[in-house]
Amino acid sequence: MAEPQPSLSRTLEAVTWLLTTVAVIVVGLRFYTRAIIVRRVGWDDWMMLLSLGLMITDSVFVQISVQHGLGNSQWTLLEEDAITAIKWDYLAQPPAIIGPALGRISFAMLLLNLIGTHKARRIPLHVIIVSQFIANTLVFVLILAQCKPIESLWDYRITGVCWGLDSQSKIGFFQGALNAATDLTLAIFPTIFVWGLQMKLSQKVSLAVLMGLGVFAMVGSIMKTVYLPSVGKRENYTYNTAPLIIWWMVEGYLVIIATSIVTLRPLFKKRTKHSGASGNAHGIRTIGSSTPKGYISTTDPAADDFPLTYMGTETGMGQPSVRAGYDSSNSHELTERNGEHNIRKTVSISVNVSGNRRS
Template identity: 30%
Template sequence: MAWTYNTTDPDAPTIGHQITGVAIALTVLSFVTVCLRTYVRAFILKAIGFDDWVIIITWVAAAGFAVVTIVQTRWGLGLVDMEDFPSQNMYNFNILQYIGAPFYISSIFGFKLALLTSYLRFIPKGGYRYLTLGVIVSCFLFHLSFLLVQLNLCQPAAKQWDYSIPGKCLKGVPFYTSMASLTIIFDVTAMLLPFPVLLKSQIQTRKKVVLLGMFGLGLFITIIQIIRIQTVKRLVNPIDSAPLIMWSTVENNLGIIVTNVPTLAPLIKYFNERSRAGNTGSRTRGTGYPKEVGSRYALQTWRTGKSKGCEKLDSINDMDLGSIEGNTSKDANNSTEFILDGGITKRTDVVISRE
């Protein structure tokens, strides 16, 4: 069965499979980061905020764009040769292209909005905070104008998916090129905006380098935008939009991932501490050391008469030895020292006897 509907050649070359695979893989990966971010903010820090809700909505928009893109590949997106494109597919192809635009524009605006509003948590009051608010407003106005022009690229708008309707359209290549260029400016601004504040902050140098490195990952989005501009310049017929749409899917999902990465630090620290605590607990229980070392904090009560044997008491850390009544003797020869992991652990057996 051919991947493209209505095609006369079932073996017509297409990259629809690759576009579908990229869309699914990146959408799932970005979904995982959104879930982890939500868990950190809502359950670990218990401080879910506006930017967290924004990134959730942004992922919904990115997922919507991925779904439209996958469906569009069945109607001809990805075909290599225009000769293989079925003419009866043109209407559905164009209307899916029109539907996908709002999802894409909303998603690329959403991750920048989430990133910019998250900066307000650590940017102090003053001129730099007002600058951040100004960037947020400018970013909103730009993407809103992008959306409005995109939806009304033709007059009437229905001419974008039905070529038989009389009317006129703006030239697509100059419009998309200018919009992509302005998007690069806002991407770079959003990623680099916190750098002056972080460089002047009093946090540890190691943490500062990590934070700057994570924000620097956002520069990859700029590279993707440059690649998209090159694909825009090659638009001649409808199927030439396949590389452009595929890179758009990469861009919005990668933006979501990069925005979520800095918020996952508490989760990494949490599991790191649990791992260390687990290692310490396992050593205490004797999983990493000889059996007698694991019970070095146990007190044993020896009883005479009919009942013989020993009985473990509570940990020495939980008991007040000064309150123990009876004759207590400590044998210095029973004191054992172990050199473990570069340190010294001392075990002292305490025996309580009854006369």
């Protein structure tokens, strides 16, 4: 019997509840911003809330496991405690898989609302949404179906039939590689259309960085994949899986935090001198919409030259937000940026939505 290794229980608890607290605060501010300031809560927001709920469930399950010895050498635990710790470890895995997947889907939905009807840009985002849902749901099902009866996963006293460790590893590595690639894609993708906007270079860089924070979640995905083989090892399971759990917590919560921060800008933004202009209180500006190049809409009560003030659509999926971005008046007052001077003019805009022409 080897010498007991230093306990990782306290590290598990610290990482888990620190990240949980930060994520709850960020998502809470997200909903405050959307509901109170922007006055529009979209499907991407509700999807993110569901993602947070699953990760909190994961945190609770891990905490129960820690209370029974997770993070400690297994031979230092009572047999019943070891079995209970492993049980809650396994039960924590499904929400840890589905939670980050829904967070990525939420961010992809947000980007769909921003890029307008550009088909070449929308297709990759739809692929991400479908692949994240199918792949992670499949892994979730396979984890629970890998042993019959399921209790033999955590109770070594029960004789069961389980898949080979090789199969488990291949499934885990596929999922880890897909999630890491998705995180990288979602971090880089916004830069593609941000760089084509009419704004200062410093604003382009700051916006690209703000929307690319998900790259940190990719690090969590990679590290989680590195520690995946520990799941297939029966020996000293309560200790060997602790680093894996730490990294899946980092992955899951960073997806939520990083992809929600971009929605908080209206909370910290100073209103422009046109903030009191009349217009649609639910205005939404969409990249690639009908707003003339080089202009910003002053019907938006928080309009400025940073084109991510308002986000979201009425459907949240697939329908561009052009319709909701303008009021029903026949013309719209726009401000052209011309050096230090503002030249105000009236521009008529025609928008076709679902076959109905509005002018």
